[in-house]
Amino acid sequence: MAAVAGALAPDWIVSLATIAFANALAVLGLVVMWRAGLISFGQALYYCVGAYAVALTGRWAGITDAFILVLLGGVASWLIAAIVGFLLARYREIFFAMLSLALSMILYGGLVKTESLGSTDGFSISTPTFAGYAPHSAAMLQLSLYWLTLLVCFLAALGVGAYFRSVAGSLAAPIRDNEIRVEFLGASVTRLIHVKVMIAGLLAGIGGALAALAIGHVDPNMAYWTTSGGFVFVTVLAGSSSVAAAFIGSLLFESLRSAAFDLMPGLWQITLGSVLLVTIMFLPEGLGSILVRLRRRSSAKPS
Amino acid sequence: MLTAFAILTDGLVYAAYLFMVAIGLTLIFGVMRILNVAHGSFYAFGAYGAATAVGIYTTLGLPDAMGFLLMVAAAMAVGVVLGLILERGLLRFAYGKDEVIVVLVTYAVFLMLEDVIVLIWGPGSYGAYQPMIAAGNTEVGDLVLSNYDIGLVLIAAALAALATWSLHFTRYGRILTAVIFDREIAAAFGINVTVVYTVTFIIGAALGALGGAVMAPKIAVTLGIGVEVIVLAFAVVAIGGMGSIEGALVGALIVGLCRAAAVHLVPQIELFVIYGVMALVLILRPHGLFVRAQPRKI
Numbered sequence: 001m002a003a004v005a006g007a008l009a010p011d012w013i014v015s016l017a018t019i020a021f022a023n024a025l026a027v028l029g030l031v032v033m034w035r036a037g038l039i040s041f042g043q044a045l046y047y048c049v050g051a052y053a054v055a056l057t058g059r060w061a062g063i064t065d066a067f068i069l070v071l072l073g074g075v076a077s078w079l080i081a082a083i084v085g086f087l088l089a090r091y092r093e094i095f096f097a098m099l100s101l102a103l104s105m106i107l108y109g110g111l112v113k114t115e116s117l118g119s120t121d122g123f124s125i126s127t128p129t130f131a132g133y134a135p136h137s138a139a140m141l142q143l144s145l146y147w148l149t150l151l152v153c154f155l156a157a158l159g160v161g162a163y164f165r166s167v168a169g170s171l172a173a174p175i176r177d178n179e180i181r182v183e184f185l186g187a188s189v190t191r192l193i194h195v196k197v198m199i200a201g202l203l204a205g206i207g208g209a210l211a212a213l214a215i216g217h218v219d220p221n222m223a224y225w226t227t228s229g230g231f232v233f234v235t236v237l238a239g240s241s242s243v244a245a246a247f248i249g250s251l252l253f254e255s256l257r258s259a260a261f262d263l264m265p266g267l268w269q270i271t272l273g274s275v276l277l278v279t280i281m282f283l284p285e286g287l288g289s290i291l292v293r294l295r296r297r298s299s300a301k302p303s
Numbered sequence: 304m305l306t307a308f309a310i311l312t313d314g315l316v317y318a319a320y321l322f323m324v325a326i327g328l329t330l331i332f333g334v335m336r337i338l339n340v341a342h343g344s345f346y347a348f349g350a351y352g353a354a355t356a357v358g359i360y361t362t363l364g365l366p367d368a369m370g371f372l373l374m375v376a377a378a379m380a381v382g383v384v385l386g387l388i389l390e391r392g393l394l395r396f397a398y399g400k401d402e403v404i405v406v407l408v409t410y411a412v413f414l415m416l417e418d419v420i421v422l423i424w425g426p427g428s429y430g431a432y433q434p435m436i437a438a439g440n441t442e443v444g445d446l447v448l449s450n451y452d453i454g455l456v457l458i459a460a461a462l463a464a465l466a467t468w469s470l471h472f473t474r475y476g477r478i479l480t481a482v483i484f485d486r487e488i489a490a491a492f493g494i495n496v497t498v499v500y501t502v503t504f505i506i507g508a509a510l511g512a513l514g515g516a517v518m519a520p521k522i523a524v525t526l527g528i529g530v531e532v533i534v535l536a537f538a539v540v541a542i543g544g545m546g547s548i549e550g551a552l553v554g555a556l557i558v559g560l561c562r563a564a565a566v567h568l569v570p571q572i573e574l575f576v577i578y579g580v581m582a583l584v585l586i587l588r589p590h591g592l593f594v595r596a597q598p599r600k601i
Binding site (some may be wrong): 037039090091094098103105109110112225233267268269274276277284 | 581
């Protein structure tokens with residue numbers, strides 16, 4: 001349905017939706033961790049690694065195939081997450097958030113001072129191809145990227161959904177409530193969290209790779225804490241109860257941002273801040289809780 | 304030798320600035336367990352308030368010496384008002400929620416205040432360099448030091464001494480220690496915890512604004528200064544241990560000296576080194592240098 005809609009919708013909606021769904025992957029990663037009570041203020045680290053991996057492979061190896069590039073972006077950030085995870089998995093609460101923040105700012109600090117990679121300006125990415133098919137027009141390119149993003153998001157949603165239903169996934173809420181009991185059940189909390197960090201890293205990296213292709217440009221701001229802050233924002237908005245909510249939340253966030261930016265250029269941050277406050281105060285479980293409630297109501301009805 | 308001396312002085316000046324920003328943040332965290340992202344906004348408001356005060360002051364053509372005091376007073380007033388509004392109007396409804404959730408509340412406030420700054424002061428940039436020029440320079444050997452920078456270091460040192468003294472030897476300081484140690488027992492002994500929270504938050508906000516005010520003459524007061532400051536302050540506080548004032552001092556010195564060394568020796572790693580140190584400390588001592596597992600913080 002979304003794929004057909006993409007073909008009919010005007011260009012700016014397609015590009016907005018592409019970015020929104022790419023970012024939704026990073027958000028989905030945060031949701032995976034949020035279910036265990038962990039929040040990361042440094043998810044931009046993996047996002048940026050994914051984006052730069054795409055940009056650099058394009059630049060150095062000359063690979064333009066979008067499928068390979070996105071895969072590479074995901075693998076690169078997954079590797080980083082796997083290494084960093086050994087460390088992060090020992091931390092909880094605010095310390096987890098702070099250490100991830102520090103790590104992403106290290107990358108930012110490094111990129112800003114690297115002249116060969118364009119310093120603060122970043123650099124552009126060459127136009128991608130799709131398994132041998134090179135779109136002729138800008139509109140077709142945009143549409144192809146949109147479809148690719150949809151496909152990846154669909155697979156990610158399936159994968160994360162399966163993970164949530166697995167034993168490791170369903171231990172998330174117990175970890176949040178009482179870690180010691182989980183340990184007594186015979187599971188290693190550290191290892192479970194390590195896996196979550198890796199899943200989140202992989203998803204954020206793929207998201208970053210797709211976003212980089214869609215924007216056609218990478219810069220160090222992708223690793224800055226405000227980028228991470230945006231992801232956390234959407235995570236709170238979406239809540240942790242549903243996979244679909246991450247995508248809806250991200251789409252809503254991007255629309256809200258561009259609408260607020262168009263209508264009240266001086267007030268868009270106030271709008272975002274108010275929405276965040278209202279969500280935290282009155283809908284602490286996020287948009288997902290509405291979805292879950294609706295689903296329950298429809299299944300409770302006698303058919 | 305000259306480089307070593309330059310690193311030392313630059314490092315001290317930068318540490319003084321970091322300490323002034325971080326002390327309010329660590330105070331609020333120590334007492335209220337709130338990691339206040341909006342602290343960056345307090346800093347920005349302080350800087351803007353100071354710039355406005357200096358602007359008015361210079362147009363009136365009054366003597367230089369008072370300018371600095373007026374600037375500080377204006378900024379602190381802004382901080383007090385802002386702190387009062389935030390704590391009473393919003394944050395008190397968020398007490399009792401998860402620490403991480405409260406961080407998000409302050410993040411929302413931070414986003415909103417960024418726009419409030421544009422609404423009040425507009426998107427332009429302000430200069431408030433007059434006090435810095437009025438202070439003049441001192442020459443030490445080949446090195447020219449700004450008197451303003453020396454003053455900054457002295458103010459930070461005085462602030463550290465004052466904070467430590469009032470925490471350990473005044474009535475309010477002891478009450479604060481009691482609240483930090485155990486909020487509920489303190490309340491049971493008749494301490495009005497609500498008032499303590501409000502006062503602490505206001506003091507923290509005023510300190511953040513003070514940091515902005517004293518830095519205003521050294522920087523261009525422009526949009527986005529709060530965004531940068533808040534992560535730096537986080538780094539300092541995380542290194543020292545969240546809630547510890549001695550920690551904030553040591554953290555500021557470490558970050559200040561490391562950055563100055565990086566700037567003079569290997570400029571490419573200037574930012575890298577700050578967060579590198581932060582990550583290293585967090586790896587070795589997750590709670591920071593000055594905080595142990597028991598709840599004896601501040």
